[in-house]
Amino acid sequence: MSVTYTQAIRGSFFDITAVVETPLQLPDYARYIEDGLLLLNGGDIVSLQSWEAGRHLLADRSSVLDYRGKLIVPGFVDTHIHYPQTEMIAAYGEQLLEWLQQYTFPVESQYHCPQHSARMSAFFLHQLLSNGTTTALVFGTVHPESVDALFSAADRLGMRLIAGKVMMDRNAPDYLTETPEQSYQQTRELIERWHNHGRLSYALTPRFAPTSSPELLGKVQQLKEEYPDTWLHTHLSENPQEIEWVKSLFPDHNGYLDVYHQYQLTGRRSVFAHCIHLDEEEWDCLHATGSAVAFCPTSNLFLGSGLFNLKTCWEKGVKMGMGTDVGAGTTFSMLQTLGEAYKVGQLQRYRLAACEAFYHATLGGARALDLDSRIGSFTAGKEADFVVLDPAVSALQQMRFANSKDIWEKLFVLMTLGDDRNIAATWVNGQCVWQARSEEKAA
Incomplete structure (x- = not known):
């Protein structure tokens, strides 16, 4: 099977795949791929799938941008x-x-x-x-x-x-x-x-x-x-x-x-x-x-x-x-903003879960701007805007990330302890426009 793509990226991915009417629906549309492959064609997303399911599509594995150890979410x-x-x-x-x-x-x-x-x-x-x-x-x-x-x-x-x-x-x-x-x-x-x-x-x-x-x-x-x-x-x-x-x-x-x-x-x-x-x-x-x-x-x-x-x-x-x-x-920092949103909720006895918080910062925000058909998730055909997060940039984060039991706890730790130091790279329209340092290696 031949797939046209200009960039292949490997890493862990998280997104919400559909807009929802109630926060109770969010877990049903949350997608976490621990070892995933994102294919881009210029500024557009071609596909997101697991590495195992998608690696046969690659013409040259040496050209894959490797962000393993990082978490990639929509911009x-x-x-x-x-x-x-x-x-x-x-x-x-x-x-x-x-x-x-x-x-x-x-x-x-x-x-x-x-x-x-x-x-x-x-x-x-x-x-x-x-x-x-x-x-x-x-x-x-x-x-x-x-x-x-x-x-x-x-x-x-x-x-x-x-x-x-x-x-x-x-x-x-x-x-x-x-x-x-x-x-x-x-x-x-x-x-x-x-x-x-x-x-x-x-x-x-x-x-x-x-x-x-x-x-x-x-x-x-x-x-x-x-x-x-x-x-x-x-x-x-x-x-x-x-x-x-x-x-x-x-x-x-x-x-x-x-x-x-x-x-x-x-x-x-x-x-x-x-x-x-x-x-x-x-x-x-x-x-x-x-x-x-x-x-x-x-x-x-x-x-x-x-x-x-x-x-x-x-x-x-x-x-x-x-x-x-x-x-x-x-x-x-949207991470710090989400952390403060959690505290605002706590003062009103509302528990803002990490899944909901990241929805508001990505696809939910896109929907608020009437842009959810273009940005906010890794759905095929959408524009390739995303951020690469390094979840453990301090000793405290490293300890908490290591003892977090699942993706939900890891996301919550990110939005509670995270800030601009956790941004490893930012991609806009299929191009890396900002990065903290050059750490990518071939897959």
Whole structure:
């Protein structure tokens, strides 16, 4: 039997092969192959099977890339992150609204400069890749230059990235506000330039309701009607003070989510970050419209915003992915983010199992972004984005990995003790774009 492939990779593999409606279904779709063979054809996955079942397909075994001793999982999907805030991560002492004024807005003012935007885009993408994140939904700033720089850098790497220019016309410093018409024109130009260019996609990005006038939201609605396959990316119900502010700004609306919903900004490709303080009607609206939420545990804990209710999210049937939310979030590492998500669950008597956690970071996140037909698992025909994990990079990890009884415990130890040191290599579109060191040997 002849199979066309350009790259053969040997190692241990773990993925979830199908989207699920309840966490109880996850073990049925979990696939762990201790000694597996992944075949790629350019940027696409040809097959994943056991080494024994697939080695006869190899034309030359000496060309196999050998990652034995490592665990290979689909690339991590970050469903909410701010790239300009990279340089003010770990800013001390404030909750959301004060934090924006004191730290975020001054830092974002620099991104009118193409050179600064280019430097920070390169640094940001390196941080993603060195932490195993291969797809992200990203906030820029109000400046078009910030988005041009990010998309240019991601395009050179072949990354699947969704991003957008912040749209903001009130309740922010003058140096970061724009008119609704300016916001519309600049966003439209960026969509025409970047949306569906290679693996890049555009997200309409009103920062959040308090910085959006009704006129601006009307322009966002107009753009969504003109470009219906774009994404919508914003914040929702992160902080109690923020929610009260929205009620005072939009007294004729039935709550925070209703502001977006009445402008027809909910839907299949709409992603709302945080969603900590939702009422039942808002959960029901998210479900009915097919909208998704981003769970950002390190950010929610760091800013004291509250605890996301993962149990309710499942019960309401709302799509959900993980977000690092740098720079309120305190790490680019999805492993550390999953560890914090476990603690958030524990505080609410919800036991986040490793199988579920890795689902949210891979195929579940892909589903939240409406990309599950393209990324998130090792299904044949999907795009070849994956991360090679070294599960034992410290003496403590080596001890715990050695005495872990099964893959579930090994995954849980990874998400509890793991960080960027555990990333051995990151592959994007069938190419290794980051690696810790050259250790591969012939099979």
